Amino acid sequence: MTASNRYADFYRRSIDQRDEFWAEQAELIEWQTPPQQVCDASNPPFARWFVGGRTNLCHNAVDRHARDHASRRALIWVSTETGQEKVYSFAELQAEVERMAAIMLAQGVQRGDRVLVYMPMIPEAAFAMLACARIGAIHSVVFGGFASVSLAQRIDDAAPKLIVSADAGSRSGKVVPYKHLLDEAIKLATHKPARVLMVNRGLAEMSRVDGRDLDYAAERERHLNERVPCAWLESNEVSYTLYTSGTTGRPKGVQRDVGGYAVALAASMKHIFCAKPGETYFSTSDIGWVVGHSYIIYGPLLAGMATVMYEGLPTRPDAGIWWQLVEKYKVSVMFSAPTAVRVLKKSDPAFLAKYDLSSLQALFLAGEPLDEPTARWISEGIGRPIIDNYWQTETGWPILTVANGVESAKSKFGSPGKAMYGFDMKLVDENTGEDIAGAHQKGLLAIAHPLPPGCLQTVWGDDERFVKTYWTSIPGRQLYSTFDWGVRDEEGYYFILGRSDDVINVAGHRLGTREIEESLSSHPNVAEVAVVGVADQLKGQVAMAFVVLKDPTKAATPEEALRHEGEIIKRVDEQLGAVARPARVRFVTVLPKTRSGKLLRRALQAVCEGRDPGDLSTIEDPTALAQVKALFA
Numbered sequence: 013m014t015a016s017n018r019y020a021d022f023y024r025r026s027i028d029q030r031d032e033f034w035a036e037q038a039e040l041i042e043w044q045t046p047p048q049q050v051c052d053a054s055n056p057p058f059a060r061w062f063v064g065g066r067t068n069l070c071h072n073a074v075d076r077h078a079r080d081h082a083s084r085r086a087l088i089w090v091s092t093e094t095g096q097e098k099v100y101s102f103a104e105l106q107a108e109v110e111r112m113a114a115i116m117l118a119q120g121v122q123r124g125d126r127v128l129v130y131m132p133m134i135p136e137a138a139f140a141m142l143a144c145a146r147i148g149a150i151h152s153v154v155f156g157g158f159a160s161v162s163l164a165q166r167i168d169d170a171a172p173k174l175i176v177s178a179d180a181g182s183r184s185g186k187v188v189p190y191k192h193l194l195d196e197a198i199k200l201a202t203h204k205p206a207r208v209l210m211v212n213r214g215l216a217e218m219s220r221v222d223g224r225d226l227d228y229a230a231e232r233e234r235h236l237n238e239r240v241p242c243a244w245l246e247s248n249e250v251s252y253t254l255y256t257s258g259t260t261g262r263p264k265g266v267q268r269d270v271g272g273y274a275v276a277l278a279a280s281m282k283h284i285f286c287a288k289p290g291e292t293y294f295s296t297s298d299i300g301w302v303v304g305h306s307y308i309i310y311g312p313l314l315a316g317m318a319t320v321m322y323e324g325l326p327t328r329p330d331a332g333i334w335w336q337l338v339e340k341y342k343v344s345v346m347f348s349a350p351t352a353v354r355v356l357k358k359s360d361p362a363f364l365a366k367y368d369l370s371s372l373q374a375l376f377l378a379g380e381p382l383d384e385p386t387a388r389w390i391s392e393g394i395g396r397p398i399i400d401n402y403w404q405t406e407t408g409w410p411i412l413t414v415a416n417g418v419e420s421a422k423s424k425f426g427s428p429g430k431a432m433y434g435f436d437m438k439l440v441d442e443n444t445g446e447d448i449a450g451a452h453q454k455g456l457l458a459i460a461h462p463l464p465p466g467c468l469q470t471v472w473g474d475d476e477r478f479v480k481t482y483w484t485s486i487p488g489r490q491l492y493s494t495f496d497w498g499v500r501d502e503e504g505y506y507f508i509l510g511r512s513d514d515v516i517n518v519a520g521h522r523l524g525t526r527e528i529e530e531s532l533s534s535h536p537n538v539a540e541v542a543v544v545g546v547a548d549q550l551k552g553q554v555a556m557a558f559v560v561l562k563d564p565t566k567a568a569t570p571e572e573a574l575r576h577e578g579e580i581i582k583r584v585d586e587q588l589g590a591v592a593r594p595a596r597v598r599f600v601t602v603l604p605k606t607r608s609g610k611l612l613r614r615a616l617q618a619v620c621e622g623r624d625p626g627d628l629s630t631i632e633d634p635t636a637l638a639q640v641k642a643l644f645a
């Protein structure tokens with residue numbers, strides 16, 4: 013085999029000899045009982061991987077390394093918010109996870125029960141996730157930046173027996189209290205968790221609900237020496253759910269299995285991240301997002317690497333902090349998002365050259381389009397390869413990138429790369445569903461059944477929604493839609509051209525415009541509202557809201573309008589959290605709609621971005637866009 017077709021062959025084998033290919037990958041993890049069947053694809057669009065196999069994510073991520081390399085670093089926690097730093101070896105991590113697992117068991121948490129984790133970036137969050145994996149409970153991590161309404165929705169959907177939380181997070185030196193948001197969310201939710209386990213960092217006051225709230229330090233003490241074995245789970249049992257936004261106001265619980273996820277991550281660590289046991293991985297994401305699940309917690313630990321869990325900003329105490337950590341902990345693989353790099357770009361580039369980065373093999377960036385100037389700036393600044401990778405909460409690991417662990421491949425600016433092994437990629441015409449054969453022709457990115465291991469099994473509690481949302485939108489074919497537009501070049505490199513639905517991407521975070529609209533609508537003076545994503549230099553996109561007021565006299569003067577805008581935006585802060593906050597709320601007297609009442613979102617977005625709004629023959633009131641144009645003039 014020549015060097016030039018090694019990846020092509022690897023990819024083809026993953027599709028044409030699927031079972032053989034994945035059976036080999038399955039050897040990257042330990043099984044208590046080996047699988048009897050590699051893939052059960054008999055009930056499309058569902059797929060079951062490694063059927064009959066019994067394994068455990070925590071065993072593979074923690075115990076087997078504690079057994080073989082007890083004193084090796086596992087978790088490196090750094091908080092520049094509180095000035096703390098703590099390193100746990102694999103043996104120490106296992107002991108903490110067992111304590112957490114013992115607490116959960118003592119509170120009646122059983123296999124299959126849900127545990128909701130609403131926490132800042134502290135080690136206890138990792139212990140909680142791994143403890144769930146250990147006993148077969150299903151974790152559902154909710155990003156700490158979400159507020160009470162978002163949290164309540166997720167509590168109702170997951171119906172957790174236990175919630176694990178903390179008194180507060182901290183951002184830019186400012187304490188962000190959690191407990192009152194959690195109490196408010198539980199009040200709003202119909203489902204009431206039996207127990208709430210609180211980690212007290214001593215950052216914020218907490219009120220205590222008797223009989224429900226438990227103190228983590230006291231419970232840990234009580235279970236200090238308890239041993240909790242890993243539960244051997246069938247590969248297709250549920251490891252976790254993670255909520256993500258779509259086109260409705262109701263977030264979807266992306267549900268993942270145990271064995272498929274473990275194999276997929278272990279394989280990605282080898283083939284994509286070129287990970288080596290004993291080295292250090294540093295992902296700057298948050299455990300509340302999929303990158304945090306796959307590449308702060310599970311992926312690096314499965315590979316026997318130390319993982320850096322970082323609480324803080326990329327620019328505090330100064331813009332050299334990340335690189336200082338790379339030097340100090342000899343980080344070999346780093347993972348971040350383009351937005352974070354764009355934030356760094358505002359600081360002195362001398363910070364990039366201040367530290368010894370010789371341990372670093374590559375910086376992976378994902379979550380949003382990586383623009384060429386940002387990619388060039390960082391790659392020249394740190395002198396290391398930058399690897400763009402494209403994926404989604406649903407897939408759990410990269411769909412498109414380059415697999416340097418299989419064959420070193422060139423990267424192309426503007427392209428995340430080629431289809432990864434296991435993903436039977438299709439680029440299709442949105443109207444006919446037919447494959448797009450030619451290079452550089454725009455189509456929808458889709459994936460043929462079965463999705464590879466590690467991808468979502470279904471939407472939690474709603475198989476019908478899984479089928480309807482993801483598998484029915486391409487005419488005439490049952491294909492998984494990514495809802496992203498793209499093109500492919502002659503060499504099989506893809507270029508992403510943006511979402512085909514109403515999902516927007518703010519600083520690498522996926523937000524549903526519908527959720528923001530619903531929150532803004534709850535203000536008593538809002539008659540109608542439209543939210544669109546508008547291009548932004550720093551965040552990629554920001555949410556821009558257009559509101560028709562019931563009583564416009566409340567915003568008659570510019571001062572009143574500004575005050576009213578602030579008041580309306582506050583709704584989003586309180587209900588969804590600051591992550592979802594629109595950049596602006598602009599007042600108009602009419603929204604651009606078709607005569608049948610459909611909002612002309614793309615036209616609205618185009619006008620905001622100074623582009624041609626396209627065909628407007630169906631618009632009901634042409635003055636609507638003129639108003640928006642005037643606002644942006």
Ligand code: AMP
Pocket residue numbers: 256302377378379380381382400401402403404405406428494495496508510511517520521522
């Ligand atoms: P999330 O599930 O929140 O990670 O969001 C996934 C979406 O983010 C994808 O469907 C894309 O729209 C976008 N996305 C993620 N990674 C990339 C990338 N490398 N390039 C372009 N868009 C990306």
